[in-house]
Amino acid sequence: MHGLDVSRPSHLWLLHELFTSLINNDCAAFQEEWNHHPVAGKKTHGKSPLEKPCMANLDGNTLRMCTLTHLLNTLTGASHPSDESSSEESDAFSSAESNKEQTDFDDNLGELKAEIAPDLQENVNHHPVKVPRADNPFKFKQFYRLFKQTLEELQEHDFIPSHLDLTCDEWPEGIYPTHVELTFGQKSKKVAVHLLHEIWFTQAKLWGQALYVLNSLLLQLEE
Numbered sequence: 001m002h003g004l005d006v007s008r009p010s011h012l013w014l015l016h017e018l019f020t021s022l023i024n025n026d027c028a029a030f031q032e033e034w035n036h037h038p039v040a041g042k043k044t045h046g047k048s049p050l051e052k053p054c055m056a057n058l059d060g061n062t063l064r065m066c067t068l069t070h071l072l073n074t075l076t077g078a079s080h081p082s083d084e085s086s087s088e089e090s091d092a093f094s095s096a097e098s099n100k101e102q103t104d105f106d107d108n109l110g111e112l113k114a115e116i117a118p119d120l121q122e123n124v125n126h127h128p129v130k131v132p133r134a135d136n137p138f139k140f141k142q143f144y145r146l147f148k149q150t151l152e153e154l155q156e157h158d159f160i161p162s163h164l165d166l167t168c169d170e171w172p173e174g175i176y177p178t179h180v181e182l183t184f185g186q187k188s189k190k191v192a193v194h195l196l197h198e199i200w201f202t203q204a205k206l207w208g209q210a211l212y213v214l215n216s217l218l219l220q221l222e223e
Contacts, residue, residue, distance in 0.1 A: 012134035161212040
């Protein structure tokens with residue numbers, strides 16, 4: 001779509017160059033909104049994930065550690081020690097009792113792993129995905145700077161290249177498509193993705209402008 005050829009490393013590089021920061025910003029904004037939104041429920045009391053970090057904070061490491069700690073405490077019967085515990089109470093545990101606690105902990109940890117594993121199994125992809133190349137086509141910095149400068153000039157003049165499905169005479173019935181069908185997965189499942197014109201066409205135009213500059217410069221470099 002719009003001249004994209006996923007088999008060409010230069011096109012994949014261009015996707016990264018144009019949209020990685022935009023995607024990261026959107027993800028960060030979503031994370032920020034999620035972590036501050038109130039969650040309805042009897043146990044959540046309308047608190048946000050930040051107020052109850054063990055519940056659903058999007059920080060993966062925090063979530064995994066917190067959830068695992070909670071599960072282990074539940075299985076082992078462990079609880080938070082009192083801040084006022086005396087040294088005499090600490091010394092009350094004998095070496096034999098400590099060894100027994102460690103054994104019980106190891107046993108319960110094994111049970112925990114066995115309990116969690118089946119739930120995770122369906123999400124495990126045993127077939128490694130080959131990562132396509134996305135090499136920078138500009139071997140010298142001056143060509144990259146020229147690419148950036150030319151792209152900025154095209155954006156300032158609102159230049160729209162032809163033959164990339166970006167002009168109204170290239171659209172069916174003169175209307176920009178409102179959806180596109182994508183194929184993904186091992187079973188080649190097809191999904192219709194709806195395109196919001198105000199968002200999608202802006203990015204499509206940027207892609208077309210950048211692709212026009214990229215192709216023009218690469219053609220000059222080959223001559």
